[in-house]
Amino acid sequence: MKTWHARWALTDDGWLSSANVTVGADGAIASIEAGAAAAGAAPADLLVPGMPDAHCHAFQRGIAGLAERSGDSGGDSFWTWRERMYQAVETLDAATLHDSALALYRELRQRGYTSVAEFHYVHRPGGSSAIETSLALIEAAAAARLRLLLLPVLYRRGGFDGAPLSARQQPFGLALDDYARLLQALAAHRSEAPHLAVGIAPHSLRAVDGADLARMLRLREALLPGCPVHIHVSEQRAEVDAAVERLGSTPIAWLCDNAPVDRSWVLVHATHATAEELRLVRERDAVVCVCPTTEANLGDGAFDIEGWWRAGGALAIGSDSNVGIDPTEELRWLEYQARLRLERRAVLLETGSRHPGTSLWQRAVAGGRRALGGAVDGLAVGAPGELLEIRVSDPTLSPDEAMDDLVFARRTTSLREV
Numbered sequence: 001m002k003t004w005h006a007r008w009a010l011t012d013d014g015w016l017s018s019a020n021v022t023v024g025a026d027g028a029i030a031s032i033e034a035g036a037a038a039a040g041a042a043p044a045d046l047l048v049p050g051m052p053d054a055h056c057h058a059f060q061r062g063i064a065g066l067a068e069r070s071g072d073s074g075g076d077s078f079w080t081w082r083e084r085m086y087q088a089v090e091t092l093d094a095a096t097l098h099d100s101a102l103a104l105y106r107e108l109r110q111r112g113y114t115s116v117a118e119f120h121y122v123h124r125p126g127g128s129s130a131i132e133t134s135l136a137l138i139e140a141a142a143a144a145r146l147r148l149l150l151l152p153v154l155y156r157r158g159g160f161d162g163a164p165l166s167a168r169q170q171p172f173g174l175a176l177d178d179y180a181r182l183l184q185a186l187a188a189h190r191s192e193a194p195h196l197a198v199g200i201a202p203h204s205l206r207a208v209d210g211a212d213l214a215r216m217l218r219l220r221e222a223l224l225p226g227c228p229v230h231i232h233v234s235e236q237r238a239e240v241d242a243a244v245e246r247l248g249s250t251p252i253a254w255l256c257d258n259a260p261v262d263r264s265w266v267l268v269h270a271t272h273a274t275a276e277e278l279r280l281v282r283e284r285d286a287v288v289c290v291c292p293t294t295e296a297n298l299g300d301g302a303f304d305i306e307g308w309w310r311a312g313g314a315l316a317i318g319s320d321s322n323v324g325i326d327p328t329e330e331l332r333w334l335e336y337q338a339r340l341r342l343e344r345r346a347v348l349l350e351t352g353s354r355h356p357g358t359s360l361w362q363r364a365v366a367g368g369r370r371a372l373g374g375a376v377d378g379l380a381v382g383a384p385g386e387l388l389e390i391r392v393s394d395p396t397l398s399p400d401e402a403m404d405d406l407v408f409a410r411r412t413t414s415l416r417e418v
Contacts, residue, residue, distance in 0.1 A: 001025055004387070004418060005037035006047040008399040010358070012378040015399045021047055023385030027194075032381060044418065046399055048361065049379040050114025050386035051327040052368030054289040055230070055268050055318025058101035058137065059122055063088045064323040078236055078298045086168040093126030098136035104322055105144035111326040112415050113319070114386035116146050117372055119201055119230060119268070121153035123182075125171045130182045135189075142195055147384065149372045150186060151201035151230050154179050154216055160206050160246035172203075176215055183223050197373050199228035204235075205243060205251050210258060217260070228264055228373045230289075231255070234277075235269035235300050252277035261286050266316065266371045271301045278304065282311050287371045289316040292333035293324030306338045309348050309363075316367040328407045331360040335407075357403035389416040 001024050009019035011032055020038045024030035037043070067084040070076045092100075101118075108116060118137050123130040134150060141148035155172040158165050165173045174182065186198045200220050202208040208216070220227060233251045234240055243251045252273050255261055263285040270281070270288045281288065290303045298321070308315065317330040324330065335356050338347035350359040366377040369384075376383040392402045394412040406413045 001030065003038050003041040004044045004047060005041035006044040009047040010049065010362070010379055010399070012380045019047070021379070021387065023387070027385050029379065029381050029383050029385050032379070042418075044389045045392055046390040046402055047379070047418070048388050048390060049365045049383065050388050051112050051361070051365060052316065052372050053108055053113040053116040053319050053327070054266065054287070054316035054368045054371035055291055055320050056116050056118050057321060058104045058118060058140070059088060059092060059097055060085060061104040061322035061325070062100050064321065078300060079238075081298055089122055089125055089168070089171055092122060094128035094132040094136045097122065097125065097128075097133055098140050101137050101140035102143055104325070105140055105146050107325050108319065109144050109146055109417065112388055113327055114146065114388070115148070115368075115372055115384070116141065117149040117151055117199075117228075117230065117318070119151050119153060121155050121172045121203055123152070123171060123174055130174060130178065131185050134182065134186060138189070138193055138196055142193065147195050147197075147372070147386065149197045149199055149228060151199045151228070152179065152182055152186065153201040153203045154212060155203040155207045156212050157207055157209065160242045162209070176212070179216075180219050183219055187223050197227075198224055199230060199373065200224065201230045204232040204239070205247070205254065206239060213259060226264060228266060228371060230266040230268060230371070232268050233270055234272045235295070237272055237301070240272050250274065250277060252281060256280040256284065263287070263314070263370065264373075268318065269295065269300065269303070271295060271303050273304065275304070275307060278308060278311065278313070282313050285314065287314040287316050287367050289318050289367075289371055290334065291318040291320035292330050292337065294320035296333065297321065297323045302337045305334050306342065306347060314367040314370055315363050316371040317364045327364070328410075331364060331407050335360060353400075355400035355404050357405070357407040358400050360407060361403060387418045389418050390414070391416060
C-alpha cells in the first residue's frame with residue numbers, strides 16, 4: 001500500500017485539492033481523501049490517471065521514419081507503406097519481437113501510457129510459434145511495468161474477394177483450431193501473469209468473413225466471456241468501397257447488422273464512418289479508438305471527432321504504428337483537426353469545461369479503460385492505481401491551465417512516473 005499527497009488530483013468528479021490518494025496491495029486505488037498529508041505520504045504536484053494505449057502494433061516502431069519516401073511511381077499510400085511493413089516482418093522472430101516490444105513499451109511508459117492493448121497478428125515470424133510470440137509480448141510488458149491487454153488477431157484471407165493470404169502474409173495466418181488453442185493457452189496463462197488480460201481481435205472484415213467472425217464469438221463465449229473485441233474498420237476508402245461491392249454495405253453498418261456490437265467492442269479508426277454509422281455505434285455504446293498520428297502518417301483521412309464528441313461517444317486513443325508515441329500528441333491532433341475544420345479554437349470540451357487539455361485527457365482515459373476491459377474510469381476508488389505526476393514550474397497556473405500546457409505546449413509542465 002502506498003499513499004501520495006497531491007497539490008491537486010484529477011478525479012472523476014473534477015480536481016480535488018490537497019488530496020491523499022492511496023493504492024492498495026492489489027494495485028487498485030483504495031481511497032481518495034482531501035486533507036493534510038497522511039503519515040508517510042509521498043508528495044506530488046498534480047496527480048492524473050495514466051493513459052491507456054488502446055491500439056498498438058509494437059513491431060512497427062522499427063520502421064517509424066523509414067517509410068517516408070515516395071515510391072517510384074509516386075502516389076504513396078497506406079498500401080505502399082504496407083509493403084515496407086512486410087519487409088520488417090521478415091526480420092522478426094519471437095526473440096527480436098520481445099526486444100523491440102520491450103524498447104517500445106518502456107518509451108510508452110515514459111511518455112504517459114500506463115497500459116497497452118497489443119493488436120497482435122505477427123503470430124509465426126521467423127519460425128517462431130504463436131504461443132512463443134504471445135509470451136514474448138507478455139514478458140516485455142511485464143518488464144516495462146505496463147498492464148497488457150493481449151489481442152490475438154485472426155487474419156484468414158487476403159481481401160474481401162476471399163483471396164488466400166499472400167506469401168508475405170503467411171506469418172499472420174492461423175487456422176481456426178490453432179486460434180482456439182492459442183486462446184485456451186493464453187486464458188490459462190493469466191494466473192501466472194497478473195498484468196495480463198486477453199481479448200479477441202478479428203483483424204478486419206477484409207481479413208475474416210462472417211463465418212469466421214461467428215466462430216470467434218463462440219470461442220469468446222466459451223473461453224473468455226465478456227472480453228473486449230477489437231477490430232480495424234473503415235480505415236481506408238478502398239476498404240469501404242470493397243465492402244460495399246462485396247457485402248452490399250459499408251463495414252460498420254454491416255457489423256452493426258450482423259454482430260452483437262456493444263460496449264465491450266472497440267472499433268479501431270472508423271475514419272470513413274458515415275453519420276448514420278456513428279449513430280449506430282453510439283446507440284450500441286461501443287468505443288471508437290482513433291490513432292491520429294498514424295492515420296495522418298498513412299494519409300488515411302480524419303475521423304469525425306467533432307460529431308462523435310458532441311454525441312458523447314466513448315473515445316480511446318492508440319499509438320498504432322508508433323510513429324508517434326506520446327499520448328499528448330494524439331490528443332493535440334484531435335483538437336487541431338477539429339479547429340482546422342471548424343475554423344475556431346477550444347472545440348473538444350466536456351460540459352461545463354473551458355479547457356480542452358483536461359477534457360481530452362479525461363475522455364480518452366475513460367474510453368481507454370473500457371477498451372482494455374476495465375470497469376472503472378479515471379481516478380476513482382477501484383480503478384487501476386496507474387498514476388502520473390505532472391510537475392508545474394509556474395505556480396500561478398490553475399490545474400486546468402497546467403493540463404492545457406501539457407497537451408499543447410509543454411512550456412511549464414513535465415510528466416513523471418510514480
